[in-house]
Amino acid sequence: MKVVSAVKIGNMKDPDPARRGRVAVLDVPESPLGDEDVRIKVAYCAICGSDPHVVGGIFGWEPPFGLGHEASGVVVELGAKATKRGLKVGDRVAGNFRRYCGTCYYCRNGQEQFCENASEAPAMAEYMVWHESQIIRLPGNISLKNGCMLEPVSIGVRVTDKTNMRIGGRVAVSGGGPIGLITLQLLKMFGATSLTMIEPNPQRRALAEKFGADYLIDPSDQNVEEAGLRITDGFGYDLVLEVSGVPSAAESAVTLVANAGRLIFVAMYPNDYEMPLNIYRYCYKKEIEITGTFVAPYAFPRSARILGRMDLDDFTNTVYDIDDAEEAFRAHLSGNHPKVLIRCNKDLY
Numbered sequence: 001m002k003v004v005s006a007v008k009i010g011n012m013k014d015p016d017p018a019r020r021g022r023v024a025v026l027d028v029p030e031s032p033l034g035d036e037d038v039r040i041k042v043a044y045c046a047i048c049g050s051d052p053h054v055v056g057g058i059f060g061w062e063p064p065f066g067l068g069h070e071a072s073g074v075v076v077e078l079g080a081k082a083t084k085r086g087l088k089v090g091d092r093v094a095g096n097f098r099r100y101c102g103t104c105y106y107c108r109n110g111q112e113q114f115c116e117n118a119s120e121a122p123a124m125a126e127y128m129v130w131h132e133s134q135i136i137r138l139p140g141n142i143s144l145k146n147g148c149m150l151e152p153v154s155i156g157v158r159v160t161d162k163t164n165m166r167i168g169g170r171v172a173v174s175g176g177g178p179i180g181l182i183t184l185q186l187l188k189m190f191g192a193t194s195l196t197m198i199e200p201n202p203q204r205r206a207l208a209e210k211f212g213a214d215y216l217i218d219p220s221d222q223n224v225e226e227a228g229l230r231i232t233d234g235f236g237y238d239l240v241l242e243v244s245g246v247p248s249a250a251e252s253a254v255t256l257v258a259n260a261g262r263l264i265f266v267a268m269y270p271n272d273y274e275m276p277l278n279i280y281r282y283c284y285k286k287e288i289e290i291t292g293t294f295v296a297p298y299a300f301p302r303s304a305r306i307l308g309r310m311d312l313d314d315f316t317n318t319v320y321d322i323d324d325a326e327e328a329f330r331a332h333l334s335g336n337h338p339k340v341l342i343r344c345n346k347d348l349y
């Protein structure tokens with residue numbers, strides 16, 4: 001079967017990630033099906049902002065390896081003991097790409113994101129095998145195309161879990177990629193006010209406005225701190241989300257937080273980047289709280305229920321067939337599309 005994979009082209013220690021690895025479609029044998037496993041024929045798998053970083057070696061994985069974690073598809077085979085969820089062949093599904101053991105300290109401590117035995121199988125492939133615990137049945141009104149957005153939506157849901165939102169709280173989102181725009185939609189539902197998107201790309205700003213942003217800041221020609229303080233009557237935002245992954249944006253995000261407000265880092269930053277932070281000003285005098293998010297523990301069932309209330313069509317318009325995956329990654333990196341999908345099988349809609 002075909003799997004969109006990261007392959008090595010140069011030294012994995014090369015300072016330029018683009019010279020380390022590239023994307024290729026490899027032909028690999030299908031994975032064996034364990035007793036509690038489910039084989040899924042993949043319909044769509046979206047390209048994540050993290051995928052090019054993974055190809056560039058950010059996790060230190062040795063190529064070649066398969067890519068993808070934002071998938072939807074149809075159940076085609078069930079292991080003999082994959083019976084706890086009542087899944088059937090033909091079910092339309094999506095789910096959590098991470099398989100947790102359920103047995104380690106973290107899994108038993110309500111912190112499955114730190115599972116000591118977590119594993120993942122590539123989803124940008126014609127078929128994938130997941131444990132039945134990973135699977136979410138798609139609601140009937142959600143297409144397979146929009147269904148592959150379940151995973152990005154789960155990240156937004158996880159972000160809302162980490163907020164201290166109260167209705168009417170002022171919120172700023174720095175970065176209008178898919179996660180920023182999805183989270184903006186969710187925070188609108190949470191009753192955010194002065195909802196502000198900080199984003200240099202005009203198409204992304206326009207989407208933020210469509211999804212309910214009250215204010216837009218263009219950091220390429222506005223002073224972000226001044227603009228944010230003007231919008232919030234000088235108080236700053238109760239909640240600031242930094243979703244761009246750009247170090248300079250991380251540094252200006254801190255300046256926007258209100259007294260006792262919260263700053264959440266949602267993006268992936270260069271792994272050697274260290275941010276300067278004036279502890280006296282922000283932690284002592286202002287009592288701000290700073291945290292982050294890693295994947296989406298316990299968020300998938302709720303994410304499936306909220307999918308139908310979200311505006312997802314703009315993210316699922318650009319589709320490439322699996323054979324054109326390299327071109328799809330180029331389209332993703334061009335920044336001209338809100339999101340790019342890979343169609344992994346042509347006969348599923």
Ligand SMILES: [Zn+2]
Pocket residue numbers: 048049050069070151152
């Ligand atoms: Zn992702």
Ligand SMILES: [Zn+2]
Pocket residue numbers: 100101102103104105106107114115116117118
């Ligand atoms: Zn575990």
